[in-house]
Amino acid sequence: MDYLLTKEQLLARELFREFAEKEVKPLAQKVDEDEYFPTETVEKMAEIGMMGIPFPKEVGGAGGDYLTYIIAVEEIAKYCATTAIILSAHTSLCCYPIYMWGTEHQKEKYLRPLLRGEYLGAFALTEPNAGSDAGNQQTTAKLVGDYYVLNGSKVFITNGGKADVFIVFAMTDKSKGTKGISAFIVEKGFEGFKIGKPERKLGIRGSSTTELIFEDCKVPKENLLGSEGMGFKIALQTLDGGRIGVGAQALGIAEGAIAEVLKYVKERKQFSKPIGSFQGIQWYIADMITKTEAAKLLVYNAALKKDRGILTSADAAMAKKFASDVAMEVTTQAVQIFGGYGYTKDYPVERMMRDAKITQIYEGTNEVQKMVIASHYIK
Amino acid sequence: MMSFRIIVFAKQVPDTTEVRVDPIKGTLIRDGVKSIMNPEDKNALEVALQLKDKYGAKVTVITMGPPSAEAILRESYAMGADEAVLITDPLYAGSDTWVTSMILAKAAQMMGFDLILTGRQAIDGDTAQVGIEIAEHLKIPVIAYAVDLKIEGERVIVTRELDNTYEVVSTRIPCLVTCTKELNKPRYMRVENIFGYFDRPISIFNNSVLKFDKNEVGLVGSPTKVRRTFTKGPKEQGTIFNGTADEAAELILSKLKAEKLISEQ
Amino acid sequence: MIMVYCEQRNGELLNVGLELIGKAVELSKDLDGEVTAVVCGNKITQLSDKISQYGATRIIIVEHPLLEKYTVDAYTEALYQVITSENPDILLLGATLTGRELGPRLAARLRTGLTADCTNLEIDPESKLLLMTRPAFGGNLMATIICPERRPQMATIRPGVFPLPKPDTQREVEAYVFTPKLSEEDIKVKVQQIIAKVRKHKDITAEKIIVAGGRGVGSKENFELLEELAELLGGGIAGSRAAVDEGWLPKDLQVGQTGKVVRPKLYIAIGISGAIQHLAGMQESEYIIAINKDPEAPIMKIADLAIVGDWKPIVRRLIQQLKQTMNIQEEKIS
Numbered sequence: 001m002d003y004l005l006t007k008e009q010l011l012a013r014e015l016f017r018e019f020a021e022k023e024v025k026p027l028a029q030k031v032d033e034d035e036y037f038p039t040e041t042v043e044k045m046a047e048i049g050m051m052g053i054p055f056p057k058e059v060g061g062a063g064g065d066y067l068t069y070i071i072a073v074e075e076i077a078k079y080c081a082t083t084a085i086i087l088s089a090h091t092s093l094c095c096y097p098i099y100m101w102g103t104e105h106q107k108e109k110y111l112r113p114l115l116r117g118e119y120l121g122a123f124a125l126t127e128p129n130a131g132s133d134a135g136n137q138q139t140t141a142k143l144v145g146d147y148y149v150l151n152g153s154k155v156f157i158t159n160g161g162k163a164d165v166f167i168v169f170a171m172t173d174k175s176k177g178t179k180g181i182s183a184f185i186v187e188k189g190f191e192g193f194k195i196g197k198p199e200r201k202l203g204i205r206g207s208s209t210t211e212l213i214f215e216d217c218k219v220p221k222e223n224l225l226g227s228e229g230m231g232f233k234i235a236l237q238t239l240d241g242g243r244i245g246v247g248a249q250a251l252g253i254a255e256g257a258i259a260e261v262l263k264y265v266k267e268r269k270q271f272s273k274p275i276g277s278f279q280g281i282q283w284y285i286a287d288m289i290t291k292t293e294a295a296k297l298l299v300y301n302a303a304l305k306k307d308r309g310i311l312t313s314a315d316a317a318m319a320k321k322f323a324s325d326v327a328m329e330v331t332t333q334a335v336q337i338f339g340g341y342g343y344t345k346d347y348p349v350e351r352m353m354r355d356a357k358i359t360q361i362y363e364g365t366n367e368v369q370k371m372v373i374a375s376h377y378i379k
Numbered sequence: 380m381m382s383f384r385i386i387v388f389a390k391q392v393p394d395t396t397e398v399r400v401d402p403i404k405g406t407l408i409r410d411g412v413k414s415i416m417n418p419e420d421k422n423a424l425e426v427a428l429q430l431k432d433k434y435g436a437k438v439t440v441i442t443m444g445p446p447s448a449e450a451i452l453r454e455s456y457a458m459g460a461d462e463a464v465l466i467t468d469p470l471y472a473g474s475d476t477w478v479t480s481m482i483l484a485k486a487a488q489m490m491g492f493d494l495i496l497t498g499r500q501a502i503d504g505d506t507a508q509v510g511i512e513i514a515e516h517l518k519i520p521v522i523a524y525a526v527d528l529k530i531e532g533e534r535v536i537v538t539r540e541l542d543n544t545y546e547v548v549s550t551r552i553p554c555l556v557t558c559t560k561e562l563n564k565p566r567y568m569r570v571e572n573i574f575g576y577f578d579r580p581i582s583i584f585n586n587s588v589l590k591f592d593k594n595e596v597g598l599v600g601s602p603t604k605v606r607r608t609f610t611k612g613p614k615e616q617g618t619i620f621n622g623t624a625d626e627a628a629e630l631i632l633s634k635l636k637a638e639k640l641i642s643e644q
Numbered sequence: 645m646i647m648v649y650c651e652q653r654n655g656e657l658l659n660v661g662l663e664l665i666g667k668a669v670e671l672s673k674d675l676d677g678e679v680t681a682v683v684c685g686n687k688i689t690q691l692s693d694k695i696s697q698y699g700a701t702r703i704i705i706v707e708h709p710l711l712e713k714y715t716v717d718a719y720t721e722a723l724y725q726v727i728t729s730e731n732p733d734i735l736l737l738g739a740t741l742t743g744r745e746l747g748p749r750l751a752a753r754l755r756t757g758l759t760a761d762c763t764n765l766e767i768d769p770e771s772k773l774l775l776m777t778r779p780a781f782g783g784n785l786m787a788t789i790i791c792p793e794r795r796p797q798m799a800t801i802r803p804g805v806f807p808l809p810k811p812d813t814q815r816e817v818e819a820y821v822f823t824p825k826l827s828e829e830d831i832k833v834k835v836q837q838i839i840a841k842v843r844k845h846k847d848i849t850a851e852k853i854i855v856a857g858g859r860g861v862g863s864k865e866n867f868e869l870l871e872e873l874a875e876l877l878g879g880g881i882a883g884s885r886a887a888v889d890e891g892w893l894p895k896d897l898q899v900g901q902t903g904k905v906v907r908p909k910l911y912i913a914i915g916i917s918g919a920i921q922h923l924a925g926m927q928e929s930e931y932i933i934a935i936n937k938d939p940e941a942p943i944m945k946i947a948d949l950a951i952v953g954d955w956k957p958i959v960r961r962l963i964q965q966l967k968q969t970m971n972i973q974e975e976k977i978s
Contacts, residue, residue, distance in 0.1 A: 008577050011453060015568045029902070049570035062570035267927075268920060346885075346901050346921045395782030407784055476748070477757055503781055506760040508748040515752035520832035521716065523745040536836070541741045547837040554832075602757030602794040606775065608787045617932075619944065621952040628961035631933060632969070634949050638931050639763075639804065640853065640910045641877065641969070 001296060004304070005067075012068050016075040019048070028080040031206030032351045035198070037162055038206060041083055046117020051090060055099055060112035066241075067303040070248040074299075077252025078259065081355035082206035084252060088245035089158040090114070094121025097167050097238045098185065101226040110165050110185055122163035123242070124154040124186075124212050125235050132368050135178040135232060139214060141170035146221055148172075148184060150192070150214040156362070160210030161198050164188050168212070168219075169235055172228050181231035185223040192217030203354035240313050241306065242363050243320035247299040250320070250327035250359040254292045257327075257334040257352045261285060264338055264347075281337060288330045295323040314376035321369035324359035331356040383436035383530070385427045386492045388483055388513070389420035389455065391448040392503040400610050407610060416451040419498025423558040425565040426528055427496055428459050434530065437461050441486055443471065443479060452581050457568035464490070468585040473598030476504070480512035482596065485589055487517065494535065495555040499524060510557040520550040526561040645678040646671060647732035647796065649723065650695060651740060652685050653714075659808055660738030662698045664801060666809030667765060668736060669699040671774070674767040680704060680732065684722055686712035692819035697811035703819040704730070710826045714742060717831045720749045722824035727754060729822075732796045734774050736765075739800035747800045757791035758798040763805055774799065846880055848897055853879025853910045856899055856926070859886040860915020860936060860955060867892055869959050870914060876966045882906065884922045900925035914955045918943025935959070 002010065023044055030036050045051055053069035055061025069091060077084035098111045113119045130136040139152025150170050157166075166186045173180035186193060196211030226234055262285070265276030275281050302319040305311040331353035335342040342349045360366045394415050399408045416424075430436040440455040442448045443466040452463035466486055474482065487495055495514075500507035507523075514521035526545070527538035536549045537556055586596075594600055620630055635641045646668040650661030661681070668679045681700035683691055685707065692703045706726055710718050723746070727735065735750075737743045739761050751758035764777040768790075774797045776789045791797040848854060855874040857867055867881065874881045883893040885900050899906055901921035911929035916922060918934070918941055926932070927946055934947035935955045944950040951958060 007453075008573050011457065011568070011577070012570060012573050014454075015457070015570070015573070019567055048567045049572075053570055057571060057575065063574035064570055068570075068574075267924060341920065393781075395784065398781055398784050400784055407781065475757060477752065477755075480752065505778075505780055505782070506758075507744055508751070508758060508760060511745055511748035512752040515749050521745075521749065522833055523716075524741060538839075540841075543841055545839040545841060546835055547839070548833050548835050550833040602755075603759060603789050603791045606788040606790050608780075608785055610785060615948070617944075617946070617948045617950055619939065619950040619952065621939070624953065624957035624961050627935075627951045627953055627958045628965055631949065631951065631958075631962055632965050634931075634933070635877075635910070638910075640931060641804070641966075 001300060004300060008064070009068050009071065012064065013071050013075065015048070016050075016072045019044075019050075020075045020079050024076050024083050025079040027083075028348065029345075029351075031080055031082050032355075033205075033345070035200070035205045037208050038080075038083055038086070039162070042086060042117065042120065045087065050087065051117035052095065052115025053091065055095065055111075055115055059099065059107055060115040062115075066244070066306045067300065070244060070299065070303040073245055073248040074252040074255070077249045078256035080206075081249055081253050081352070081359075082204045084249045085158060085204055085207055085246075086120075088242065088249060089123060090121040090163075092242040092245040093123030093158075093238055094163070094165060094167055096241050097123075097183065097225060097234050100237070101183075101230070101234055102185075103222075105222065106185060106225070114165060119164035120159055120162055122157055122159040122166045123238065124157045124160075124166050124168045126154060126156050128153065128155050132365055134235065135181070137169060137171045137181050139168070139170040140174075141172050141182060141184065141219070143172070143221065147218040148221055148224065150184070150186075150217040150219055152214050154212040156199065156209055157212055158362070159208055160212060161195055161208035166212065167225065167238075168214075169231050170214075172231075176229060178232040179229050181235070182228045183225040183231040183234045184219050185225055186217070186219055190217055190219060201358075203351070203356070203358050236313070239363055240311060240316040243316040243369070244299060244302045244306065246359055246363045247295070247302065247316075247319035247323040250323035250356065251292065251295050251299050253352050253356050253359070254288075254295065254323070254327045254330040257331045257349055258285070258288055258292060260347065260349055260352075261288070261334050261337050268341075275337075284333055284337060288333055291326045292330060295319075295326040298322050312376060314373045317364070317369040317372040320359075320363065321366045321373070324356070324366060327356040327359055328353075383430065383434055384491060384493045385430060385436050385438050386487050386490060386495045387420070387424045387427045387438060387440045387455075387460075388487075388495065388497040388510070389424060389440055389442050389451055390417045390498075390501050391415070391442060391444050391451045392417045392501055395502045414447065414450065416454055417498050417501045419500060419558055419560055421498075421565040422560050422562045423496035423498050424455060424458065424460065425563045426525075426558060428566065429563070430494075430530065431459065431461075439464065439490060439492075441466065441483065441490070443467070443483060445472075449581060453577065454568060456576060456579050457572040458566055459569070459572065462582075463579070464582045464584055466584045466589070468589075470586050470591075470593055470597050473601065474596060475601035475603045476506055476508040476512060477603070478596050478601050480509045481516050482589060482591070483509070484513045484516035485591075486584055487513070489584075489589075493552045495519075495553075497555065497557050499557040499559050507557070510555060514555040517553075517555070520554040521557070522548055522550060522554065523557045525556050525558050528556060528558075528562065645676060645680055645730070645732045646734040646736065647680045647682055647727070647730065648700065649735065649737040649743070649746075650681050650683040650691075651738050651743060652683055652688060652691060655685070655688060655691070657683070657691055657694055658738060658740065658803070660740060660743075660801070660803040662695075663803065663806040663808050664736045664738060665695070665698045665700050667801075667806040668734075669809070671734075671765060671767050674769070675733065675772065678702065680730065682706060682723070682726060684711050684719055686710075689819065689821065692817070695819075696815050696817040697813055698809050699812075699815075700817060703817055705819050705821045706824060707821055708824055708826050710828070710831065711824075713835065715831050715833060715835065716742075716745050716749055717833060718826055719746055720753060721826060721830050723750055724753050725824045726822055727796065735796040735798045737798070737800045739802045743800050747798060751798050754794075754796070754798075756794035756796060756798055757789075758800070759789045759791070760800045762799045762801045765799060765801070773797070847904075848880055848882045848899065849904050849906055851880040851882075851906070852908050853877045854882050854899075854906060854908045854926075854929075855879060855912045855914065856882040856884065856916060857887050857892070857914045858884040858916030858922075859890070860917075861887060861892065862915070864890075864892040866956070869956070869963070873912070873959055873963055873966075876963060876970065877910070879908070879910070884916045884919075913943050913947070914959065916943055917941045918946070
């Protein structure tokens with residue numbers, strides 16, 4: 001798909017490939033086995049401008065476009081899905097809403113250091129009773145003097161234990177339903193804000209996924225993002241961009257698994273032949289590659305449309321849903337092709353399969369994605 | 380410090396660590412082998428950029444090659460270089476190390492410099508000659524095999540690696556230093572340098588700029604010529620041996636000698 | 645006339661110069677038979693005795709106080725003066741690190757061509773030109789180079805490429821002392837300090853020669869034999885996952901899918917079966933020797949030389965033989 005890319009995007013891709021191979025790949029196994037959050041990788045990404053790719057230089061970004069950022073997520077995910085989601089949650093889910101709806105003051109105070117990688121960002125919408133039913137927000141925010149006081153909890157928050165800045169959604173007016181939800185910029189050190197212990201997970205094990213607990217948490221009123229009641233709209237539009245990021249992560253996982261398979265089927269010999277010479281294996285690989293190409297087109301399509309300002313929620317949902325299903329299928333098939341060896345931790349495909357599963361679940365389960373797609377077309 | 384002018388000579392090369400010999404035909408497989416900036420030239424560029432960071436030096440990257448060599452100049456810009464020059468002319472094709480160093484020396488002279496940095500050797504030619512020969516053409520001192528480099532006033536202090544020792548040497552600028560990969564870990568390109576700066580100008584030096592007589596350059600002007608090239612041939616079938624320990628040891632030793640694998644320390 | 649530059653360090657001749665004299669004598673049979681050995685330094689006239697034994701027909705001792713310590717500036721200028729007065733047809737130098745910097749500087753000053761790191765030299769029967777063969781493309785390609793017009797035809801050759809000739813202790817050759825015109829100003833690069841190299845433990849991915857052990861090695865103590873072999877060969881040790889799991893080696897020496905991928909010039913696999921995860925880590929090695937009791941072990945199929953047998957006596961014997969071979973070459977500098 002190189003014909004779609006500009007010369008800047010091609011050069012940036014070279015950079016991301018080199019970085020992924022030299023910095024991300026060597027840590028991937030440790031990140032998974034030790035549930036290790038790769039702080040040093042985040043710092044190195046920050047140094048070369050990777051934590052603010054799709055934002056203009058005037059606000060402190062790298063001046064790239066969304067597709068370039070998506071390519072960065074994809075290239076990193078080929079080696080490590082954890083590192084990829086750290087980048088994606090930070091960029092799409094935290095930097096983006098501040099860029100879109102933040103005041104000048106908020107952008108200077110939060111966006112600039114976030115884009116420099118000095119701060120890490122997170123997005124907190126999901127609650128114990130509000131997953132797919134995201135509108136059912138139980139966390140409340142009450143304006144008291146110069147502060148909004150937040151009470152409630154959030155769960156499964158990516159980057160939770162490591163982020164400095166959180167976009168937190170809370171109900172400011174329960175009577176208005178989803179139109180009563182507001183968005184806030186919350187700093188790690190705010191009074192009344194506690195971060196829970198990281199979850200122990202099936203995959204993306206190095207990702208810091210935590211609960212957030214608000215007990216009379218005082219958020220300065222200037223940290224309201226947008227206006228009261230705008231929160232749900234901010235959440236949904238932000239998630240559209242985030243879903244393209246997850247699509248890119250899933251795409252990268254699938255591509256990484258295919259690369260491992262292509263190498264292995266040349267090396268592994270059974271019945272005196274490399275297994276890559278058996279038609280059964282060849283047919284599996286043909287299907288895996290075809291589906292991954294299709295996923296790539298959907299993900300790149302969504303990114304290009306976002307750059308042109310014509311993205312629909314359905315585009316983003318299709319990209320995320322299809323790519324995540326492909327990632328799950330391809331990685332499972334990869335383990336099968338590797339056979340017994342693929343089931344052991346000697347080879348990375350079992351990790352890729354475990355990592356792939358979450359892409360079908362977070363940032364809107366694939367069931368929710370189908371709801372989004374259908375409602376776009378059935379009016 | 381002063382306005383210190385550094386020229387870095389870099390070469391675009393195929394990534395020879397990825398080149399394979401076809402096991403059956405015995406020919407080189409070059410398909411899909413990327414072109415990259417020669418690794419030790421990147422170390423040289425990194426030294427220059429560190430001097431820029433520290434002293435505000437001006438860094439000019441010059442490469443000689445076909446038009447596609449522009450790619451490494453773009454990469455140099457994205458790493459932080461100030462200026463880029465592409466020396467290209469069909470007349471220069473086939474130049475050996477002597478002619479190449481003569482052409483590069485003239486370009487350096489025209490641009491003006493205080494310090495020239497090059498990689499120690501290129502991974503395709505593997506000769507390690509060009510850097511040193513450039514210094515001779517320019518009649519400036521040369522320090523080869525740098526593993527460390529410092530500037531003190533008008534002097535360049537270099538730690539260089541020889542066979543069995545390290546030497547700390549110094550000389551006055553202008554001079555040339557060849558750089559090894561032990562010197563540093565080159566920085567990555569910066570994303571913000573890729574966007575918006577991509578269309579920075581690259582000066583093209585062809586022969587109407589450098590003005591060589593056509594018989595002095597290219598294949599025609601080169602003192603050395605390639606008579607023929609060949610690959611070492613496909614890998615032979617392995618030998619299996621079953622005998623006494625003495626015989627086995629002797630066989631191993633003779634193979635090691637035949638394959639020139641016994642090295643002297 | 646073929647001229648051979650004989651490098652000396654601290655008053656001792658390096659073997660490479662003598663190896664080149666041997667080759668030059670062989671090549672000179674197709675030319676005019678003259679081989680001139682040249683050595684630079686200060687107070688080194690006694691070296692001519694040793695050089696005489698190796699076949700040169702003439703010896704030039706280039707002496708000057710400023711040549712006492714090697715500097716590229718002084719040595720280039722001194723040799724330049726000798727060469728412009730002697731006009732050799734061919735000039736050979738050892739491709740030591742000093743040779744590889746002296747060669748180009750000299751070649752450029754002489755305005756002639758230089759071919760570096762030659763692995764073979766021959767005289768073309770018709771043109772009488774020197775045919776210089778060398779590796780390129782990271783060693784994947786060989787090229788034969790000629791220097792048809794400019795003189796001398798220059799080549800550098802690595803130590804050990806040509807054999808050390810047998811010395812003829814009865815041979816005497818007249819030595820001629822040449823005093824070059826040199827002054828302090830000629831030496832532009834000043835040496836401030838010389839630091840001895842301490843042999844660092846290299847990362848296995850950087851080693852050119854690896855001796856690796858697997859389950860068949862049997863114990864941690866047995867690895868000392870592999871260490872000894874590796875040291876003699878100038879390389880390092882490594883191991884399979886089995887050896888690391890047994891605690892015989894640290895993890896950073898593990899070769900394989902979950903260890904490191906290595907591509908050395910020589911990989912000796914001792915007591916390693918060659919499971920696919922191990923092969924993935926070393927199958928790109930240039931030359932593979934495997935020693936294993938089991939002729940059907942997977943590693944035996946990819947080895948260039950597969951030795952069936954008990955590794956211990958074989959390795960002991962090999963160490964012995966290597967020590968003997970190396971003793972002959974032992975009168976070198978440290």
